[in-house]
Amino acid sequence: MAMEVFTVNTERTGAIDVTGKVRECVRNLAKGRSGVAFVFTFHTTTAITVNEAESGLMDDMIRAGISLVPKMDYRHNRIDNNAEAHIISSLIGNSVALPVEDGELKLGTWQSVLLLEFDGPRTRKVGVKFLAEAD
Amino acid sequence: MAMEVFTVNTERTGAIDVTGKVRECVRNLAKGRSGVAFVFTFHTTTAITVNEAESGLMDDMIRAGISLVPKMDYRHNRIDNNAEAHIISSLIGNSVALPVEDGELKLGTWQSVLLLEFDGPRTRKVGVKFLAEAD
Amino acid sequence: MAMEVFTVNTERTGAIDVTGKVRECVRNLAKGRSGVAFVFTFHTTTAITVNEAESGLMDDMIRAGISLVPKMDYRHNRIDNNAEAHIISSLIGNSVALPVEDGELKLGTWQSVLLLEFDGPRTRKVGVKFLAEAD
Numbered sequence: 001m002a003m004e005v006f007t008v009n010t011e012r013t014g015a016i017d018v019t020g021k022v023r024e025c026v027r028n029l030a031k032g033r034s035g036v037a038f039v040f041t042f043h044t045t046t047a048i049t050v051n052e053a054e055s056g057l058m059d060d061m062i063r064a065g066i067s068l069v070p071k072m073d074y075r076h077n078r079i080d081n082n083a084e085a086h087i088i089s090s091l092i093g094n095s096v097a098l099p100v101e102d103g104e105l106k107l108g109t110w111q112s113v114l115l116l117e118f119d120g121p122r123t124r125k126v127g128v129k130f131l132a133e134a135d
Numbered sequence: 136m137a138m139e140v141f142t143v144n145t146e147r148t149g150a151i152d153v154t155g156k157v158r159e160c161v162r163n164l165a166k167g168r169s170g171v172a173f174v175f176t177f178h179t180t181t182a183i184t185v186n187e188a189e190s191g192l193m194d195d196m197i198r199a200g201i202s203l204v205p206k207m208d209y210r211h212n213r214i215d216n217n218a219e220a221h222i223i224s225s226l227i228g229n230s231v232a233l234p235v236e237d238g239e240l241k242l243g244t245w246q247s248v249l250l251l252e253f254d255g256p257r258t259r260k261v262g263v264k265f266l267a268e269a270d
Numbered sequence: 271m272a273m274e275v276f277t278v279n280t281e282r283t284g285a286i287d288v289t290g291k292v293r294e295c296v297r298n299l300a301k302g303r304s305g306v307a308f309v310f311t312f313h314t315t316t317a318i319t320v321n322e323a324e325s326g327l328m329d330d331m332i333r334a335g336i337s338l339v340p341k342m343d344y345r346h347n348r349i350d351n352n353a354e355a356h357i358i359s360s361l362i363g364n365s366v367a368l369p370v371e372d373g374e375l376k377l378g379t380w381q382s383v384l385l386l387e388f389d390g391p392r393t394r395k396v397g398v399k400f401l402a403e404a405d
Contacts, residue, residue, distance in 0.1 A: 002169055002268045003234055003241070033269075034272055036308055036399050038171055038232050042243030044187045049360040052314045056345030057356055064357045067340040070202040075191030086192055087199045090184040094246075095232045097308050097365045099273055099399055106273070108312030108395075111364075125243075129171050129234055132269045133272045134303075134402045137304055137403045138369055138376070168404075173306055173367050177378030179322045205337040210326030221327055222334045225319040229381075230367045260378075264306055264369055267404045 004028055004128045010046075010120035013066065015058035019112040022098075022128055023105050029130035032103040040095045040127040045085035045119035047092035048126070053112035062116060065092065085118035092116060100130065139163055139263045145181075145255035148201065150193035154247040157233075157263055158240050164265035167238040175230045175262040180220035180254035182227035183261070188247035197251060200227065220253035227251060235265065274298055274398045280316075280390035283336065285328035289382040292368075292398055293375050299400035302373040310365045310397040315355035315389035317362035318396070323382035332386060335362065355388035362386060370400065 004025035008016055018039075026037045039048050051061065065088040074083035096113065099106040107113075115126060139160035143151055153174075161172045174183050186196065200223040209218035231248065234241040242248075250261060274295035278286055288309075296307045309318050321331065335358040344353035366383065369376040377383075385396060 040234055044245045050364045051356055051360045060344040060346050060353045064340050070199050074195040076195050083195045086186055090186045091226055091361055093363055094185045099310055099397055110314045127234055131266050131401050175369055179380045205334050209330040211330050218330045221321055222331055225321045226361055229320050262369055266401050
């Protein structure tokens with residue numbers, strides 16, 4: 001099975017910089033080749049994004065995300081009180097695609113891979129796949 | 136041509152669970168291999184997301200999506216009265232990437248593939264591609 | 271190195287239609303094959319989306335994007351006054367996946383690839399990768 005999976009223990013909400021873990025998974029999978037890596041969460045109240053891993057901004061992203069979901073009488077909250085977490089997770093997205101050159105993630109200067117938790121604390125699973133380019 | 140395409144008849148707005156159709160397309164394309172599947176809409180007022188296919192939440196996502204687009208004098212509405220539908224579609228995104236193991240979609244417990252309609256009713260086309268991992 | 275990269279000179283904010291450039295990169299990379307193309311920005315205050323390249327709508331998307339980010343005391347603004355640009359960029363996303371058939375981008379009638387600038391003017395880099403389907 002060519003998927004690397006790692007776990008992240010989260011707090012109630014928060015952004016976690018997983019770039020180092022993703023980089024290690026990509027090295028194991030790519031073995032020096034070029035192509036595209038994919039990072040997935042397997043959850044519906046977390047998101048994955050590429051942005052700057054500055055601690056203030058990471059906090060800003062979580063607060064803004066929670067704040068921008070409209071205050072409404074959500075039907076899902078009669079079942080499970082986390083509709084807002086589902087909604088912001090779908091707005092941000094649950095996977096990212098990342099270029100890989102010669103086995104290494106190729107990110108811009110300020111780019112990091114962030115896991116955003118909106119409904120923790122939980123143990124979250126993140127999967128990484130790599131697809132190689134043809135020669 | 137290795138793209139599977141299916142159609143979905145939509146209402147004015149709404150979220151449609153297309154996981155079963157996507158799963159079938161992936162089986163046809165992957166033929167037991169592992170890799171990554173991609174699901175695309177070919178439209179600019181629909182979105183594709185991965186989230187929970189709970190009927191209350193699916194309704195919540197549509198209502199929240201429509202509500203969070205700011206009320207403004209949109210220039211596009213002088214041409215075609217659907218700027219808000221375009222904007223929320225770009226916020227959510229028009230494709231998703233999904234892991235595939237041994238020919239089967241590998242989704243989390245609560246994950247489904249949802250097509251979100253913001254400007255129906257219409258007949259919408261969804262495309263599915265599969266890229267296999269190298270051995 | 272099988273990544274095509276082009277640059278775009280942006281204004282303060284704005285949406286730029288890069289479909290022609292992406293199409294040319296895909297032709298160079300795909301050489302008649304089918305598969306999936308990926309378009310990446312290497313920045314954290316720009317986004318890439320697929321939507322209609324109508325000039326009014328392109329302006330609407332930028333204005334709506336800026337307006338929907340909540341007005342808050344962002345911690346990142348004590349360092350670098352662009353938290354809002356980071357946040358809207360993560361909401362829209364920094365890459366897209368596009369189907370390719372016989373070496374050509376396969377987009378819907380109204381679909382174009384748009385680079386959205388939220389913190390210019392700058393010279394921005396956009397990367398394009400192509401992964402071919404197995405036969």
